[in-house]
Amino acid sequence: MLSDSSEQLDFTPEIDMDCYPSRNGQKAQLVDRLDPVTYPPKAQLPPIGQAAIKQYATQGFIVLEDVFTAEEVGNFQAELLRLEEDESIRSSGEIITEPGSDEIRSIFRVHESSPVFKQVAVDQRLASVASYLLGDDVYIHQSRVNSKPGLSGKEFYWHSDFETWHVEDGMPRMRALSISISLTENFHHNGPLMFVPGSHLQYAVCEGSTPKNHFLSSLKAQEYGIPSNDCLQTLIEKGDIVSIVSKPGSVTVFDCNLIHGSNSNITPHARSNAFFVYNSVNNKVVSPFSGLLPRPEHICSRNKINPIISTAKVST
C-alpha cells in the first residue's frame, strides 16, 4: 500500500529519470503514485500522534491547531506588513500581484529575505514534522506568503504542486511537503484552501505544454499544469472536497501531490498564509523535465540549498 511506507526501506529515487511525465503530449489521465507518502523516520520520537500520521498518509493532509501563539502570529503579521511595504522587495521580482490589480498575491523566498520567516523555516515545530514524515534531512525548496487580499482576492485553480515542481523545476520524486501557517483567520467565506482528500495517491497527467517563462503568468492564474475536468471529477467523486477553516497560528501539513485550490475572496477579510515547502535532501531538483530553462532561484531553491535541516538536530 502506497501510504504505508514502513516496508519500503530501500527507496532510492532514480533522480534523472522522468517518472512522472506530464504536459508531454500524453492524454490527461490518472496514474498511480510511484512513491511512498510517508517514509521510514530517521528521528527517534514522532513529533505528532499516530492518528495524525495515518491521516496524513491516507488523506494527504493534517491540520495542527494552536501551533503558534497569538504573540508569534502578531510578529508574523507585522513582518508581512513590513515586507509588503519594503521597496527593495517590491522591486526584486519576488512579488506576484493579483491579476488585474497591484495588490500583493504572493511574496516568494521569505525564508531568506525575512529574518522572521527564516527562523520559522527552521522552527522545530515545523521542521521536525517535515523531516519525520519524509524520513530524511530536509531543506526549503520554496517559501512564500500567499496574501489573498480582502474584496479582490482571486482564486487559485486546482493543481498538484508536485506536477509543477516536477515539470518546471525538475523535482524528481514525491518526497516533499508543504506546511502552511494561518496568519489570519481562514473562514469558509474568504477563499480558504480546499483539498481533495486522497488525491495525492494518484498523479494527474496534464495535457498541453509549458510556455517559456510560464511562471510570469502561472503564479497569477494557472492555465497549464492543471488536471483535466474528468480527472478532477473522478478525484472529487472519490475524495470529496474539504475546506481548511482555521484560526491564526494553526498549521496545515500537506503532501506535495495533493490536489488543492481556493475560491476568490470578495469579503473584506484578507486571508494570508505562509507556506514553507520542505524537500528531502535526497530529492534535490535536477534539470526541469519540461526541457526548458529552470525557474528563478526565488521560486525554486537550486543553488542555495539552505537551510539543510538535520533530523538528528530536530529530533532532540
Place this chain on the structure above:
Amino acid sequence: MLSDSSEQLDFTPEIDMDCYPSRNGQKAQLVDRLDPVTYPPKAQLPPIGQAAIKQYATQGFIVLEDVFTAEEVGNFQAELLRLEEDESIRSSGEIITEPGSDEIRSIFRVHESSPVFKQVAVDQRLASVASYLLGDDVYIHQSRVNSKPGLSGKEFYWHSDFETWHVEDGMPRMRALSISISLTENFHHNGPLMFVPGSHLQYAVCEGSTPKNHFLSSLKAQEYGIPSNDCLQTLIEKGDIVSIVSKPGSVTVFDCNLIHGSNSNITPHARSNAFFVYNSVNNKVVSPFSGLLPRPEHICSRNKINPIISTAKVST
C-alpha cells in the same frame, strides 16, 4: 423602529421623487432606510411563523427548508437544462454568459419564457410570503436563474439589488423582495449566496455614474452601483457575513436592499438558484432615476406587469 412597520399604516410612497439618490456625484455614505421592511399585512393568515417574520425584519432574510419536494426540484432542473439548450432563448438576448467564457451565468424572464417557472412564480408557497411581508398585491419585477457553473463560475460582487433597480430601473421605494429557490446544493465551497445581516436597514449611496447600456457588462461583473470599501466594512463589522448553505428545494427570502454577493466556484458542483423578485403593485417602476433609458423588459417588467398576485387569492 424601521423594521417594525405595524404602526406605519399610512405609507404612500412618493413615486416620482428620488428618495434614494445614488451615483449622482455624492460621496459614498450610508444613510438611513426611509421605508419599512415589513408592511401591515392584507392577508389574514401569516404564511410563516412570527420568529421568521421577525428575523426577516431585523436581519433582512429568512431561509425556509424543504419548501419544494425532490420531484419538483427535479422538474425545475430539467426545465433549466431545456432552457439552456433552447436556441431561441440562446439568441434572445435574455441570457448572460460568464466573463471570459460561453457558459451560462443567468437566464432572465423565466417567469414568462418557461411554463414551469411561470407556475413557480405564482406558487402560493412563494407568492403568499411575498405579499404578506410586503402587505400588498405583488407582481414579478424580475426573474432569473443564476447558474454558477462548476469549475469556472465567477463571483458576484457585493451589491444591494434595490440600488440598481432604483437607479437603472426607476423602482421608487423599498417595497420589494427576492425569493431564491436552491436548484442544486449550495455548499460553503461552491460560491453560495453571502448576506450581510442587517445591512438592509441602511442605504449605501454609491459613487460614480451609470454608463449607458450598463446592463450589458454589469450582469457579467458589476463595477458601478457597488458600495464603497468603507461602507462595506462598516456594514460587515456590524452585521458580519452569513453564507446561505442550503439543500435543493429550500427557499431564501431576502429584502431588496440587503447587501449580498458570492465568491467564485472552482469546484465541479454547479450552483444554480432561481430568483423571483416580487414588487408591490403600489411601487411600480417609473423612469430610471439615472435619467438614462430604461433597461430592457426582460430585466425589468415595465409594460407587462404580469402576473399580478392578489393577496386575497394567496391568503385563502
